[in-house]
Amino acid sequence: MSLELLIDILIATVPLMLIFATLFAFTTWLERKALARIQNRIGPNKVGIPCTRIGLFGLGQPAADGIKMIFKENIVPRGADRLFHLLAPILALIPSMLVLCFLPLDFPWLNENSVKAFLLDGAVIFFFAITGLNTLAVFMAGWASRNKYSLLGGMRAVAQMVSYEIPLVLSAVIVVMMVGSLNAGEIAGAQKGGNWFVFSPWGFAAFVIFFIAALAETNRSPFDLPEAESEIIAGYFTEYSGFKFALFFLAEYIAMFAISGLAVTLFLGGGDGPGLAVLPWLSVIWFLAKIFALIAVMIWLRGTLPRLRVDQLMGFAWKFMLPLSILNIFVAGFAWHAEQLDNKFIMVITWLISLAVLYGAASGLNQLNRGKVRPREYKYAE
Amino acid sequence: MTLHHYLILAAVLFCVGLMGAFTRRNAIVVLFSVEIMLNAANLNFIAFWRYSDNPELLHGPMFTLFAIAVAAAEVAVGLALVIAVYRHFKTVDLESMNTLRE
Amino acid sequence: MNEVIAFWILSAIAVLGALVAVRKRNLIHGVFALLVFFAGLSGLFLLLLAEFIAAVQVLVYIGAVGVLLLFAIMLTERVAGDDGRRMTSRGWSWGLVVAAAVFVLLLLSLWPVQQLSMPKAKDPSEFLTQISDPGYDGNSERKRILNSVRTIVNRWSN
Secondary structure (H helix, E strand, C coil): CCHHHHHHHHHHHHHHHHHHHHHHHHHHHHHHHHHHHHCCCCCCCCCCCCCCCCCHHHCCHHHHHHHHHHHCCCCCCCCCCHHHHHHHHHHHHHHHHHHHHHCCCCCCCCCCCCCCHHHCCCHHHHHHHHHCHHHHHHHHHHHHCCCHHHHHHHHHHHHHHHHHHHHHHHHHHHHHHHHCCCCHHHHHHCCCCCCCHHHCHHHHHHHHHHHHHHHHHCCCCCCCHHHCHHHHCCHHHCCCCHHHHHHHHHHHHHHHHHHHHHHHHHHCCCCCCCCCCCCCCHHHHHHHHHHHHHHHHHHHHHHHCCCCCHHHHHHHHHHHHHHHHHHHHHHHHHHHHHHHHCCHHHHHHHHHHHHHHHHHHHHHHHHHHCCCCCCCCCCCCC | CCHHHHHHHHHHHHHHHHHHHHHECEHHHHHHHHHHHHHHHHHHHHHHHHCCCCHHHCHHHHHHHHHHHHHHHHHHHHHHHHHHHHHHHCCCEHHHCCCCCC | CHHHHHHHHHHHHHHHHHHHHHHCCEHHHHHHHHHHHHHHHHHHHHHCCCHHHHHHHHHHHHHHHHHHHHHHHHHHCCCCCECCCCCECCCHHHHHHHHHHHHHHHHHHHHHHHHHHCCCCCCHHHHHHHHHCCCCCHHHHHHHHHHHHHHHHHHHHC
16 A cells, blocks of 8 residues: 555545544534523533633533543443453444545545545445444444343344334435435535425435434434433443443444435535535535534434334334335336426426325325324323 | 455355354354355355456346345345244254154 | 455455354354454455445345344344354264365366466456546446446347
8 A cells, every 4th residue: 555545545534533523522512502401401511611710601511521431430240241342332433433434525625636435436325334333333232231221222223223224225215316326426416506305395205204214223312212211221331331431422423423414415415505616615514514404403303302112113114104215216216207308397297296195195104103092081080 | 366366265165154054053053154155155256257358247246236135035034934943942953853854 | 465465354354254153152243253254255345346246245244134133043042142052963073074075176176267267367456457547438438338238138138
């Protein structure tokens, strides 16, 4: 390997890791602050500049948390599988870090000769392949802890992640069909000039399905059953402490960034936005801003929605999301053929028909899945 | 690297799988071994394709893609069988499943 | 040179993974060793410039088959995954003999391959330089592949 290639690889990867690790620290603060406001609290507001009284809205909290995590004792249960207990957080972090390079972040310091993994033919399929490894890390953590609650959390997580991966991939297929490429750079390029996929009936449906499935993939509330505190303590990382716990935490947030980044690439136009003609480097800013918008929605949902039951979770994936995403593929196929005709009138008709079909299918599935539960009758407590 | 490196590697992997299938008595491990053998065959397909005269024809990847799809289905069916057998015999030990012999 | 080092490392990973998967008493450890084997093989596919197959290998085998095997073990064996009884089957020594015999047979069958196709065989690195060549036009290459697929289909349908 030549030195130049090594330097090119470092230039392409190190900034990504630094930027997203910084964003991770900021997001933990943002999440705690936002949740606190939703719950009518103040949130972290004490830690600022050390040895002064300056609080800085608690912005020093992530650093303080990090220092605390590193110096905490590393406890491994006696019956645990020591090797797997050690490997699980590492295996959780590596795939989430690795997929960041498939996001079409065109940094200003990258030129034509730089290593750009997102221009790989098949970047999207690599993305899905590598995110699939997260499931194994979660199972490994749950199994290695030799704890019933951990194992329950791990099995819940595996079932949930495997189920929700299908609608996730099927909704991404629509974009791949429309663009005719698995290349993340080409997909983002096809949406230049406000021509985003989310602004079409099939694209919007696919985006909503993708986002819900992404919430479940990253174990975010309302799908946070694998780590449901009130049911199984902390799920698969009950037995983790100190730095290993911090690694899990980091992996979870990086996975959130990565999957939001893929949603931005596929549906929200990548780095597209106003002002690109004047300042091309704005595309990175727009990309990160869109990721943050999605993260803000995730935090908002966490503060708003209650957790699902296991049967509701599975039913939602298999009885609602899967049929809808398959139907959406057919709708998108017909829309693609209509687009080839290049006729305004036909396009309008296609839009109306696909809107009607998707809305009808969604409400019909909703009716079908509605449980046979009547309002509860109170016999004695009048 | 020559074609022979890949072919010998595939042969080694195939025989490791064969050894597992012959020497273990746990049905699930026998399934692992079958998977190892199938993957060794896939490696052969890809190696022959890459070292052939016209790799742009994509014959090898086509075969491999089909083999992977069929193998994934085969694992699903095999594990369903293993679970059904376990429910009946309360074991996955292949040597205790000798109802037909007695 | 890099390619040779990568080949030896990846093949060592694959063979060791397969051996551990087959010989490990603990089934969960066995599954993870099997996944290491799949990952090594996926690396070998990358080395042979079949990156789509490598991605599918990771997606299908590590992502789906691995999880399926874990589920099957959790549903059948004890949760700890220990294969507590006698691990090997009754005629295991015969199994070893047959496996060794098949290996010898495979090596013998490789002999004519050398004489038939080695002179014509290309080094993958040539193909790589062809692709990374600035004059290389990916579009025309794609058209050529499509055309050749079309001719094959025509030949078969006639």
